[in-house]
Amino acid sequence: MICRLINDNNIKKVDLEIISKDIIKPSNPTLQHLRNFSLSIIDQLMYDVYTPLIFFFPNTDKGSVKEVITKRSKYLKETLSQILTQFYPLAGEIKDNSYIDCNDKGAYFVEARVNQMLEDFIRQPDDHKVRELIPETPSTTESSKGNYVMGIQVNIFSCGGIGLSTSFSHKIFDGQTYFMFMKAWAAAVRGSPEIISPSFVASEVFPKTHSLKYSLPSNLMTNEFLSTKRFVFDSTALARLKSKPISGATHGPTRMVATSAVIWKATVNTASALRTFTPQSPHALLSMVNIRKRASPPFANESFGNIVDTADAICFPNSQPDLATLTREVRESLAKKDSNHIETMKGEKGHGTFNEILSTLNHLTSVMDKRDFVFVSSLLNSGMYDLDFGWAKLIWFHYMNAGFTKTVSLHETLKGGGVEARVTMSPDEMDIFECDPELLSYAMVDPSPLQFLR
Template identity: 65%
Template sequence: MKWISSAHKATQRVLVSRQHLLLHVGSCPRYFHASNTIRWSKSYQIQASSLFSGRYYSISANQNVTKSSSYSFCRLPYAYNKLGNSIKNVDLEIISRESIKPASPTPHHLRTFNLSIIDQYMFDVYTPLILFLPNTDNTSVTNVVTKRSKHLKEALSKILTQFYPLAGRVKENLHIECNDEGVYYSEARVNQKLKDFLCHPDDEKVRELMPESPCIAESLLGNYVIRIQVNFFLCGGIGISTSVSHKIFDGHTFHMFMKAWAAAARGSQDILSPNFVASEIFPNNPHLEHPSPSKIMATKTLSTKRFVFDSTTLAFLKNQLIVMPSSGHPPTRMEATTAVIWKAVAKAASKVRPFGPQSPHALFSAVNLRKRASPPLPKDSIGNLIDGAGAICFPKRELHLPTLIGELRESIAKINSDHIESMKGEKGHEILRKLKQPMDVTREGDCIMASSMLNSGMYNLDFGWGKPVWFYIMNAGFDRFLALNETLKGGGVEAIVTLSLEEMEIFERDPELLSYATVNPSPLRFLKH
């Protein structure tokens, strides 16, 4: 096994390769480890009951299921028992499948949507996300479901006239053919009330609510750009699950799309119009080879768990870390939570693999370029307008949280307007081409990829029947991954962490981590505030 011999050499590799690794979000892992969950007391259920009102509706035996004529679909299993048999955690039944097309045809001059150079470097994979909405309507659940199903479809068709690339197909890693073939859209009935589902959710169970995947899932080329499944619970609550192509979707783009869909569903006439400037600022390269899977993608059984930092804990944590090497302002909640998790992950890695004093562990953080450019890029611009910031620590040395925060802050600060300017044109092509080589520090998995949707506004979405009670982000395929998200109320942070089984067993028992975070709590706990 080849190990990095010097810290200087490792640092250079981090700086040279950080973008490539952040740009490549990998394919969905086929096997996920079932996470143990904490069962919360009935008090959470009782206090949340008003948000989940509504009578049961019956599941009819006569269901009209329309299969797509263009593709065959299969549901990828994520959980297996010891005998290798698929485990079913959710009693779910697909009741319809169809393609939702734009309400009006895309003009001929807009039929080709060029990808940017950053889009090109993205792996052609789907990122899974889900939004849970309660039913607060006391009328017939059957009528509520029928009405909301119709509104969601009509609203989606309406906004696809603005987000027309999403109804097309990716072609040759250069552009999206905006042919109005539509987005994959399915509906399912879940034989469970939403509040019961949310009492003890885990990553494995939530994944069973995701849309079916094309059997040719190895590539998005020629496939849907986005797949949607609307899951109706017995109480009338809804789980809107999406699998979005990373050839055009970053976190900001996803929020813009969902915000426009919600506005149209509640009847708003103020529909957001996306800006397609990305390919003009970062033009693509026709000679760029299609990216191949990275060694940092999942190839073995993984474990994903949630760790929630409440606002009181975060205030205490940030107060303790106010003095640090690169101090300019107190740590943000992103910096504080990321540092705690990075430290625990690095320590766990050093206990399952040989590490020396000069052996580094890397953190790669996704950075939104829109506000960092000069002048700032339009806030309504869609596409992958992100870059990656790389920082390293040395687990066999003493790890201090203030130092880790300083390293993280410094790495992100380097993604400034000058750096963004250097990414444009032919020079930018050359920079990104060099970033294609994976670095040695990640070859043995000695890194963690991090992405944040803090302050994204997902909990403010309103489809016309109440705001979400939980928004959940899933790992798209990294061996080791950290996703940060808001809690429903109180300004807390939900950290979704994916590690190998061996690392997770150590990580989830880390005393310092557990002094700040709660493992796998029910999202319903935040409804009492």
């Protein structure tokens, strides 16, 4: 499946009609003393991109479709307004890469009708087709400056099923923050007494600065034509991967490490088939790490903002590293993000640590081909399939690349304890990557999400 961040041909794959566009503001105005919400240094460093995600819910209500969708749309708007009073920074505007003006600007909210049955739409989903269901603004190509922090589009299918799509600024959202917000919204929609309250401590622990010498390398982002495919590892394949011995290890790898390693190996093989590597030419896997539970004391799960770090693993393709070697490299890179390391990131003294991290990354990008970096993010164990709006169980979730040159996004499958990896790279690389024999011995390519409903 080929995707492009901007569709130059304006060829629509979805018969979709926009019904309404609204701005949803908090039900109560934000108090004056909360108007200036400071970003943390990690928020400041994040790429200024919007990440699109979408959830698909079937309609199991036996009432008329019109009544069902009218009721659900009304509840979504009302409850969004209510929870924006708790998550008030999301209704503001990011200013000067420094703070959020919590001015109750609101969230952009669109309602659309899709003239197709939900089951037919996701039978063999296409990344480019799914992108037509995300809000027109804020889009992946827009800056957060003066923009909405988030956009939401409720796509209602002919059967009454819903594709709930969101576009959130990465300047304030990491995966944990995103699912905290979605779970709070879902609880409000289904009328649950459960209250999920965000903890706004990140800027105190990781204070902002305007004196960093480096920023994240811009050449790891692209507007080029990209290809995205899904690789699904079932529980049997994962068991085989996790049983592979690793020298010096007392236990097998996690499924995140195991799947990252086998995908990295296929990526290295692909790169080696397309260009020459000298003995000194590296290839890098950059893993986004949620550091909440790695800190001592740990941060609360409800901690709001980007509370993450990047773990870098390096290999040298010329030496033809085997799977065990790459698995060990990934595991060791993650192990370095321990409580001692996190302690060096805290307070104003932590600014020096961030400068070192950025210096290393900028050096790597200056001596390496941008195609030889792979970004990995994981939403494993996030409980995404437990998201409950009181309608029906979520049947599929899709994460879309925000514009990175090469990415791997790891998620759970609906059933069976599997892992779905969404891999994005250039089309010429994907042509080779998707045929990698070792990868295909563990993963299925682009299976229908409907098979997990059986």
